[in-house]
Amino acid sequence: MVFYFKARPEAGDYTIFMGLDKYENEELIKYGFPEDIWFHVDKMSSAHVYVRMHKGQTIDDISEGLLEDCVQLVKANSIQGNKVNSVDVVYTPWSNLKKTASMDVGQVGFHNPKMVRTVKVEKRINEVVNRLNKTKVERKPDLRAEREAVNAAERAERKLQLREKKRKEEMERLEKERQAELRSYKGLMVAENMTSNKDIGSSNKSLQELEEDFM
Structure with missing residues (x-):
């Protein structure tokens, strides 16, 4: 079972979600999306809470209001963290979550600790938690x-983009060839390289000799 919540409307169209238990958390860890941001009460047992950012967004795009919704939800779903003030979340x-065979079910580590951020939550804000629970x-x-x-x-989109790239490259190649042919043709048609009928008539050479000179 997965629980889904809607973030405050002014923050945008964002979904916050968490697993029912550690086994569901294991599935969320395994099948997360690149846009997912993971939340947990630091050094305490708590739910694994995620917010799914929009395509192309990162952790830097989390607004203050959206962040408050996430940290309040994760604090409210920590047995110990919900009872005390001033907890760290x-x-x-999601891509920074590290899972090894030696870890217990639902337990995670981090590939890069420097990518982990901490925010202090001074107290539970019932207004926020109640609003989220209604959704x-x-x-x-x-x-x-x-x-x-x-x-x-995503694979289909990449294939489409690759085909479009190749099509554009082929069109550019053909256009370059066309422009090169035009430049070559223009070079042949300049006045100094051409012989008029008047020139032929004033020349002592025969038509055959003039043709041979041209060739």
């Missing part, structure tokens, strides 16, 4: 199928 891109939707998604569908769409 860490967040990082809560429970689903049983096929995370693997969703990830594979996105992969297939």
